[in-house]
Amino acid sequence: MFTVTFVLYEKPGLDRAEALSYWRTTHAAIVSTVPGVQRYVQQHAVGAPAGEPPFLGVASIGFADRAAFELGAGSPQFAAAVADVAHVADADRLPTAFTDEVLIVG
Numbered sequence: 001m002f003t004v005t006f007v008l009y010e011k012p013g014l015d016r017a018e019a020l021s022y023w024r025t026t027h028a029a030i031v032s033t034v035p036g037v038q039r040y041v042q043q044h045a046v047g048a049p050a051g052e053p054p055f056l057g058v059a060s061i062g063f064a065d066r067a068a069f070e071l072g073a074g075s076p077q078f079a080a081a082v083a084d085v086a087h088v089a090d091a092d093r094l095p096t097a098f099t100d101e102v103l104i105v106g
Contacts, residue, residue, distance in 0.1 A: 008089035
C-alpha cells in the first residue's frame, strides 16, 4: 500500500472540538470520494504529556500503489480535499510525507 501522511495543526481562532468534529465528518466525506482511496485514517490528538497537544492530529490516506495515488492526486476530488483543509486546520502548515506502515505489534 502507498500511503501519504499529513500532520494537521490547529487553525487559529477555531475551537478544537469543532475542528475535530468537522474533520471527522465533513472533511472525511470529501476525502472518501477521492478515486483510488483504499484506507483513510485520522488520528486525533487528544492530549500530550505536557498539557495541550502540539498539533490537531495526523491523517493517512492509503492507495494500492504510487500510480493509484498519482491518479487520485490529480483528481478534482483530491483538489477539493486539499482546499477543504483550510476549514479545519492551518493550511499553511501541513507537513506531508509518503510513508510505509511498519507493524510491530498487532
